[in-house]
Amino acid sequence: MAKWTPRHEAPEPLEGPIVATITGGTILWFVMFLVQVPFYGWFDDHDLTWWVWTCLAGGGLGLIGIWYVRGRDAALKRAREAAEAAGTPDTGPRA
Template sequence: MELRDDQPMQHDFGKRTFFVADVEPLDVDGVRTVEVGTALWLVAFIALLPFYGRLEESGNEWWLWTCLAGVGLGLFGLEYCRRRRKARAEREG
């Protein structure tokens, strides 16, 4: 989506007025965001590994597998974002 000069800088909804800031987005392709999220899931998985026995006894071992699923889905998301960034670069360049 390209920003054009003819776009409104404010929107009126009922009795409220919302102003549109004239700034560029920080992370356009999302690669860094997905990398950080995946790394955090990995850190959580590693941090929970020493407590596997305690998690199993209390019935909360799903915490460990949730972290592992987060890492797996993050890796898929990372590949998706990288391909999208590459396709956008080829289209623009």
């Protein structure tokens, strides 16, 4: 098993517009749900109603994701401000 162990450092995580990305994805899930609702009968006839409910579940989970990443973003900003006020170098990710 030792030969499969990587011998290099893991790269730093990529940071980007996380809140905007999650919000955009959530909007897309809800739009896909709303587009499919008028055709629910067709989905039901073909035993594909799971497509409709998957989109609704994706939108609902996206709302939880928005709440989570907004809190994470606020916590990162608070930690950065506290580090700047204390005069210590900030080693956390940038948001």
